[in-house]
Amino acid sequence: MAEVKFENPEFKPKTFWSRPEGTTGAIFGLAILAGLGYLFVTYLPAILALAQSTLYRLG
DSSP states (O other): OOOOOOOOTTOOOOOGGGSHHHHHHHHHHHHHHHHHHHHHHHTHHHHHHHHHHHHHHHO
């Protein structure tokens, strides 16, 4: 079976970020980071209380 190659010297492949899935991925990634940041800030008092209790019992 013969191998067919399509070569175009003017063709430059797009980077991931210039493709549609790169833009969508960036939007979803930012949304996930924003959601995690919100949850972290919301539960920060509980996290600090847990850390303080743990460190108190260790020391």
